[in-house]
Amino acid sequence: xxxxxxxxxxxxxxxxxxxxxxxxxxxxxxxxxxxxxxxxxxxxxxxxxxxxxxxxxxxxxxxxxxxxxxxxxxxxxxxxxxxxxxxxxxxxxxxxxxxxxxxxxxxxxxxxxxxxxxxxxxxxxxxxxxxxxxxxxxxxxxxxxxxxxxxxxxxxxxxxxxxxxxxxxxxxxxxxxxxxxxxxxxxxxxxxxxxxxxxxxxxxxxxxxxxxxxxxxxxxxxxxxxxxxxxxxxxxxxxxxxxxxxxxxxxxxxxxxxxxxxxxxxxxxxxxxxxxxxxxxxxxxxxxxxxxxxxxxxxxxx
Numbered sequence: 172x173x174x175x176x177x178x179x180x181x182x183x184x185x186x187x188x189x190x191x192x193x194x195x196x197x198x199x200x201x202x203x204x205x206x207x208x209x210x211x212x213x214x215x216x217x218x219x220x221x222x223x224x225x226x227x228x229x230x231x232x233x234x235x236x237x238x239x240x241x242x243x244x245x246x247x248x249x250x251x252x253x254x255x256x257x258x259x260x261x262x263x264x265x266x267x268x269x270x271x272x273x274x275x276x277x278x279x280x281x282x283x284x285x286x287x288x289x290x291x292x293x294x295x296x297x298x299x300x301x302x303x304x305x306x307x308x309x310x311x312x313x314x315x316x317x318x319x320x321x322x323x324x325x326x327x328x329x330x331x332x333x334x335x336x337x338x339x340x341x342x343x344x345x346x347x348x349x350x351x352x353x354x355x356x357x358x359x360x361x362x363x364x365x366x367x368x369x370x371x372x373x374x375x376x377x378x379x380x381x382x383x384x385x386x387x388x389x390x391x392x393x394x395x396x397x398x399x400x401x402x403x404x405x406x407x408x409x410x411x412x413x414x415x416x417x418x419x420x421x422x423x424x425x426x427x428x429x430x431x432x433x434x435x436x437x438x439x440x441x442x443x444x445x446x447x448x449x450x451x452x453x454x455x456x457x458x459x460x461x462x463x464x465x466x467x468x469x470x471x472x473x
Contacts, residue, residue, distance in 0.1 A: 172272040173305055174444050175451025176312030178202040182267045183315050186260065193260045194326050195319055196462050197251070199455040201264015204243055205272070208234040210452075224402045225367050229359050233352035236283035240265050242351070246344035249337045250330040269293075275300055276437075278420045279366055279382035287355050290362035300385075301440050309447050316454050328462025369425075370402050376425040383421045385439055388412070398431070406431050413438045 173181075179202050186198050208231040215222060233239060244265055248258035269282040273293045281292030298304045332338050360367050369379050383398060388408070391397045396412040397405050398421065409426065410433030412419070422435040 172206070172277070173275060173300070174309055174312075174447035175202060175206070175449075175455070176316070176447045177305060177308035177451075178268055178271060178312070179451055179454070180308050180311035180315050181271055182264050183319075184311075185267055186263055190260055190263060194257070195323050196326060196328055196459055197257050197260040198264055199458055200247065201244075201261050201268060203452065203455055204247075204261070204265055205235050205240050205268045207243070208232075225360075225371050226356065228365055228401060229356045229367055230352045232283065232364055233286065233355045233359050234348070236286040237265065237269055238286060239348060239351055239355075240269075242344055243348045246341040246348065249341040249344070250332070252327075252331055254337070274298070275305070276420075278384050278422055278437075280384040283364075287358060290359055290364055292364070299437065299439075300444050305444075312447075312451060316451075319458070325458070325462045325465040327465055328459060370400065370404070373428050376428055378424060378426075380424045381421075381431055382423075383419075385418050385420055387418050388416055404429065408433050408436075410434075410436070412436060 179199065182202050183195070183198050186193050186201070212227060212231045215227065216224075241262055244261035245258055248254045248261055251257040269284055273282040273284075274295050274297045276296040276299050277294055281294035283290070284293045285291070330338075360371070363369060366381055369376060369381055383400060386401065387399045389397050389399065391407065396408040398408055398419070399405055407430045408421065408423075409430060410423070412433065413436070416436075416438035418439040420437045420439065421431065421433055423431045423433045426432045
């Protein structure tokens, strides 16, 4: 997926072009909502390492799908002053976010736009995360953020809790958002989403195709390249592997239970993408806090 700054650039400009005077804080929320499950997954994997990797990955992948993320958007919209308008901004932003994700080349990954009707990942594979396109969008994201700090006034951001039916419905929708992935996970695994079924059946891997998205690699004791999969397993890579690669995407097939013959490989530059995403997330969080402070000041003046 593009980094958060790239999302801020594209989604702000497009949303403002379609939905005039869209509240900037809700545009930023649409830039972040589909990524919330993945952000939480990283924290959970560190804090609770006992959780099995495959069920966790399937849960998070399903929770980041279009239909499930729209449920979370509806819950948030109910806590705003204008729920209908807010939901239009959020829903538009969520769709834009996933479509932008699909433009990047991401082996074994992509956007779930049509689940649960179809578990095929939507991916157009137009450019890699390290391409000049991504860099240009990231610079545009910085420009949009700076312009907002200079020219966009914060809009009151305190949640609306009356009438009580609105927060009650928001809570119900949040629980649905949390529970629905568990109901859909078996279908996702049968569809081999993220190659989870292949990785879950070690005895049946030989000859099976496999892909990995941005996986770290290391040099094994015998000098062979080893890939550290998201499942926690380590796979030996046979074939051409760049000597200086630290993080790679791989397309290949199993030639043994723990050995992958590389058919295609791409070496990533891991650090700067994470930094740009962190800057974008901090800006989105800071803007939300700014709106909350603005709401508190408005209340104090009354």
